[in-house]
Amino acid sequence: xAFLSLNLSAQDWKELPGxxxxxxxxxxxxQPDPKNHGPDGINVHDWxxxxxVDVFVNYEEGKxxxxxxxxxxxxxxxxxxxxxxxxxxxxxxxxxxxLDNDGDVDYIANGGWVxxxxxxASVKDSSQWKxxxxxxxxxxxxxxxxxxxxxxNDLMIAGKEWYKQPKEDKYNPAKWKKFExxxxxxxxxxxxxxxxxxxxxDIVVQDRRTETFWYENLGGxxxxxxxxxxxxxxxxxxxxxxxxxxxxxxxxxxxxITGGRIGELKQKLIILLRKNEKGDPEFDEVIIDQPSxxxxxxxxxxxxxxxxQDFDNDGKxxxxxxxxxxxxxxxxxxxxxxxxxxxxTKILDTPGAKSRKKMDNAYPADLDGxxxxDILTTEENGxxxxxxxxxxxx
Numbered sequence: 001x002a003f004l005s006l007n008l009s010a011q012d013w014k015e016l017p018g019x020x021x022x023x024x025x026x027x028x029x030x031q032p033d034p035k036n037h038g039p040d041g042i043n044v045h046d047w048x049x050x051x052x053v054d055v056f057v058n059y060e061e062g063k064x065x066x067x068x069x070x071x072x073x074x075x076x077x078x079x080x081x082x083x084x085x086x087x088x089x090x091x092x093x094x095x096x097x098x099l100d101n102d103g104d105v106d107y108i109a110n111g112g113w114v115x116x117x118x119x120x121a122s123v124k125d126s127s128q129w130k131x132x133x134x135x136x137x138x139x140x141x142x143x144x145x146x147x148x149x150x151x152x153n154d155l156m157i158a159g160k161e162w163y164k165q166p167k168e169d170k171y172n173p174a175k176w177k178k179f180e181x182x183x184x185x186x187x188x189x190x191x192x193x194x195x196x197x198x199x200x201x202d203i204v205v206q207d208r209r210t211e212t213f214w215y216e217n218l219g220g221x222x223x224x225x226x227x228x229x230x231x232x233x234x235x236x237x238x239x240x241x242x243x244x245x246x247x248x249x250x251x252x253x254x255x256x257i258t259g260g261r262i263g264e265l266k267q268k269l270i271i272l273l274r275k276n277e278k279g280d281p282e283f284d285e286v287i288i289d290q291p292s293x294x295x296x297x298x299x300x301x302x303x304x305x306x307x308x309q310d311f312d313n314d315g316k317x318x319x320x321x322x323x324x325x326x327x328x329x330x331x332x333x334x335x336x337x338x339x340x341x342x343x344x345t346k347i348l349d350t351p352g353a354k355s356r357k358k359m360d361n362a363y364p365a366d367l368d369g370x371x372x373x374d375i376l377t378t379e380e381n382g383x384x385x386x387x388x389x390x391x392x393x394x
Contacts, residue, residue, distance in 0.1 A: 013383035016352035018077055024392030025328075027350040030055060030068055030080045030376075033385030037062030039378035042386070043096040044365045045105050046070075049120045053365045055080070057378060057386050058094040058109055065091060065109050068386070069124070076368050077390075084126040088113045090138060097144020097153050100170045111139025111157040116171065134163060134173050141190040145201065148223050156181070159190040159205035159215075182229050185209040189242045193253075195232075197278040204232065204255075206242040212257060230280065233272060237263025241361045245308035247317060248273055248337040255283070256319060258303035267302040269321065269331060273338055284338040291345045294326050297354075301325065305361035309373045312394045322362040322377050327353035328389055350389060357382040 017029040033039055038061035047054045052070035059065065064087050068080040091110040099106045104117035112135040118128035139157040147154045152165040160182055166175035181203065189206035195214045196202065203215040211234035215227035233239075238260035247254045257270040267290055272283040294301045305322035311330070312318070319331040328348050335342040358380040367374045367388050375389040 011383075012352035012355035013385070017387070019351040020392075021349035021351055023346075023348045023350075025348040025350050026077075026390040026392070027352065027384075028077050028388050028390055029384060030386040030388060031057075031066075031083075032079075032383055033059075033380065034383050036381060037064070038380045039386050040092050040360055040380060041094050042360070042363045042376050042378060043094060043107070044363060044367075044376065045096060047105065047117070047120075047123050052369065053367050055376065055386065056094065056096065056107055058091040060090055060092045060380075063088060063090055065094060065107065065115075067107070070367070073368060082124075084124055084129075086113075086115055086126060086129070086131075089136065092138065093140045093142060095142035095144055097155075099144060099153055099155060099165060101152055101165070106144075108142040108144070108155065111142040111155075112136055114155070130171055132171050132173055134176055140187045143190050143192065145192045147201070149200075156190065156192075156203070158184055159187040159203060159207070160184040179224050180226050181215055182226050188240055191242070191244055193244055195281060203227070204242075204244065206239055206257065208238060208240065208260070210234075211236075212239060212242060212255070232281065233257060233270065236260075236265040236268075236270065238266065239270075240302075240304045241306055243306050243308055245317065247271060247308055247319065248333070249316070252277065255281075256306050256308060258306050258321065260304075261299045261302050261324075266299075269303050269306075269319070271319075271337075271343075286338060286340055286343065288331055288340065288343050288345065290321070290323070291329050291347050293347055294323075297326065304359060305363075305377060307362040307364045307375070309364050311373055311391055313372060314394060320362055320364075320375060322359045322375070324359060325354075325357050325382075327356075328362070328375065348389070352384075355382045356384050 013032045037059045040060040041058045043056040055068045066083045066085050069082040095108045106117045107115040114132040116130040122128040143156040156162040163176040169175045186208040191204040200217045212232045240258040242257045252274040255272040259265045259268040269288040271286040276282045303321045304324045331345050333342045356379045360378045363376040364373045372391040372393045374391045
C-alpha cells in the first residue's frame with residue numbers, strides 16, 4: 001500500500017495548504033473555519049466581471065453567507081480577504097441565478113432568503129443587494145430555472161415546490177406564487193434535466209432518506225399541478241449527492257450516485273450507465289468499491305460529493321469523489337465500463353487529509369485560470385473551511 005500524507009495536527013489547516021502530494025494535487029484554503037461556523041456549500045460565478053471565478057459560500061452554523069472575490073493568479077493560493085457578507089438564518093444550501101430578469105446573477109440562501117444583485121458597479125457593496133424573504137425557514141437545494149417556459153426564471157425549493165417569478169413587482173414576496181411538485185424528505189441533489197428526451201425539462205431528485213427519482217413534466221397547464229413521480233434508483237437505503245454525465249462517451253448521459261453510511265450499498269459508488277436513448281431510462285448498474293486505504297476510519301469514510309470531468313485533458317472523463325472525511329479520489333475505467341473489474345480507483349493524496357472531517361459536494365471550476373479543472377468544496381469541523389484542490393494538469 002502506498003504511503004499517504006496523513007497528519008493529525010489540529011493546525012493542519014494552517015501548516016499544510018499549498019503543500020503538494022504524491023499525485024501533484026494541492027489543497028489550498030480560501031478561508032479557514034477555526035470557530036466551526038460550518039461552511040456547507042459553494043456557488044461559482046464571475047460576479048465582479050473581471051474574468052475570474054468568484055466563490056459564494058453559505059455558512060450553516062454561522063448563519064451567514066460570504067461572497068469571496070478572486071484575488072487573481074498571483075494571490076490565489078493565499079487567503080481570499082476581499083469579500084462581502086450577508087446575515088440570515090441557518091443555511092445548509094444555497095443557489096444562484098437571475099431571479100429578477102435584469103441579466104445579473106442573484107443569490108438564494110437556503111431557499112427563503114433571496115439577495116438581488118445590484119450589478120457589477122455595486123456588487124462589492126453588500127448594502128446595495130436587495131433582500132427578499134420568501135419564507136423564513138430552511139429550504140434545501142434552491143434551484144433557479146424557468147419551469148413554465150415563460151422566459152422568466154423561477155425558484156425551485158427542496159425538489160418539492162416552486163415559486164413563479166412575477167412579471168412585475170418582483171421584489172414583493174407576496175407576488176411569488178407557490179406551486180407543488182411533490183413530496184420529499186431530505187434532498188441532496190435536485191437537477192433540471194430532460195430524462196425522457198421529449199424536449200421539455202424534468203426534475204431529477206436525490207432524496208437521502210428515500211430514493212433517487214424524477215418528476216415527469218407533462219407540459220401545458222399540468223405544469224402547475226403536482227408532477228408524476230417516477231423511481232430512478234431505489235436499492236440504496238441512504239444516498240448522498242449525484243450528478244448526470246456521459247461517463248463512457250457513448251452519447252448517452254449516465255447517473256452517478258454516492259452511497260452513504262448505511263444500507264446494502266453503503267460506502268459504494270453507484271454508476272448507472274444508460275442503455276436507451278428515449279423514454280424511461282434503462283441502465284447497466286455498476287457498483288464500485290471505494291479505495292481501501294482509509295477503510296480503518298470506519299463508517300464516516302464514504303463517498304459524498306461527485307463530479308465528472310476530464311481532469312487531465314486526455315479526452316476521457318474521470319469521476320471525482322469528495323468523501324465525507326480525508327482525501328479526494330477518482331474512478332476510471334479501461335475496457336468494458338459495464339464490468340466492475342474494469343474500474344479502478346486512486347486517492348489523490350493531498351497533505352493534511354486525515355484532519356479534514358466533514359466535506360461537502362465537489363464543485364468543479366478552473367479557479368486559477370490555467371486551463372484545467374480544479375475542485376472546490378467546504379469542510380466543517382477540521383478548521384479547513386472553504387478550500388480548493390488545485391489540479392496539477394496532465
